[in-house]
Amino acid sequence: MKFVSFQVNEESGFGIFDEENQQIINLKDYYLDQGIDIPDLQTFIQRGTPSFDQFDDLSSRYHLSVDGIQILAPITRPAKNIFCVGKNYRDHAIEMGSEKDIPLHPMIFTKAPTTVSAPNRVLTFDNELSETLDYEGELAVVIGKKGKGIKMDDAMDYVFGYTIINDLTARDLQKKHGQFFIGKSLDDSCPMGPVVLHTSAVPDPHALTIVTKVNGEVRQNGNTSNFIFTIPELIHVLSKGMTLEPGDIIATGTPAGVGKGFNPPNYLMDGDVIEINIEGIGTLRNEIRKR
Numbered sequence: 001m002k003f004v005s006f007q008v009n010e011e012s013g014f015g016i017f018d019e020e021n022q023q024i025i026n027l028k029d030y031y032l033d034q035g036i037d038i039p040d041l042q043t044f045i046q047r048g049t050p051s052f053d054q055f056d057d058l059s060s061r062y063h064l065s066v067d068g069i070q071i072l073a074p075i076t077r078p079a080k081n082i083f084c085v086g087k088n089y090r091d092h093a094i095e096m097g098s099e100k101d102i103p104l105h106p107m108i109f110t111k112a113p114t115t116v117s118a119p120n121r122v123l124t125f126d127n128e129l130s131e132t133l134d135y136e137g138e139l140a141v142v143i144g145k146k147g148k149g150i151k152m153d154d155a156m157d158y159v160f161g162y163t164i165i166n167d168l169t170a171r172d173l174q175k176k177h178g179q180f181f182i183g184k185s186l187d188d189s190c191p192m193g194p195v196v197l198h199t200s201a202v203p204d205p206h207a208l209t210i211v212t213k214v215n216g217e218v219r220q221n222g223n224t225s226n227f228i229f230t231i232p233e234l235i236h237v238l239s240k241g242m243t244l245e246p247g248d249i250i251a252t253g254t255p256a257g258v259g260k261g262f263n264p265p266n267y268l269m270d271g272d273v274i275e276i277n278i279e280g281i282g283t284l285r286n287e288i289r290k291r
């Protein structure tokens with residue numbers, strides 16, 4: 001089941017994406033008719049996932065054609081910073097330095113909630129801030145229930161689903177400030193979506209192909225089977241002394257092929273179109289505008 005957030009006639013909502021019929025089942029309106037105010041997908045996740053059986057007969061009454069609908073980021077404004085994992089693919093760690101840069105423990109940094117942007121949106125960046133904007137296609141985990149001290153054996157029970165993010169990065173700001181946060185947190189630097197694929201539809205999240213294209217050229221072609229640290233490991237480590245909550249997002253790292261890894265580096269330019277595809281989830285597409 002694919003969950004989506006959307007806007008139509010200046011009203012936002014969320015629902016289930018019926019890919020076969022190219023329509024959205026409007027869960028926001030469905031719940032309002034039940035006298036329940038669930039304004040967005042994040043609130044839906046926080047309330048605990050109900051039985052999906054109740055949604056089986058809703059398409060005739062609550063359906064919306066995707067024509068004329070603007071798809072938003074599934075979690076339009078995360079309650080907390082987005083957790084990100086650095087160098088979680090061996091080849092990417094090497095392209096960013098050498099074999100000495102392969103981490104022994106998860107490398108965690110965060111992106112501000114204001115970085116989140118929608119699929120198909122034109123993303124605008126100021127050249128005065130950064131001249132070395134880079135792409136990073138990633139599988140992201142959406143947490144489904146609250147937990148702390150989560151054991152690895154139990155970790156997958158805390159996953160609601162999966163989406164795609166582009167961890168856009170200002171490499172020059174990273175270097176200038178000697179840390180990740182500012183260079184990773186420019187507005188619009190975390191486009192996300194187009195859907196959250198529920199965990200029940202993903203037999204093995206560690207066997208997904210991820211391909212990033214820039215202007216149609218394949219730049220990244222990886223597979224989550226090459227994670228250094230698995231999703232259960234990441235959830236276990238993050239939750240050791242920190243409470244994870246429904247709607248939290250964990251970006252699991254990017255495979256080799258980022259712009260900085262080219263010789264010479266191949267950073268994003270004005271008008272570049274980035275497409276990130278992860279099998280089963282779909283394609284996250286955005287255009288870059290530099291001013």
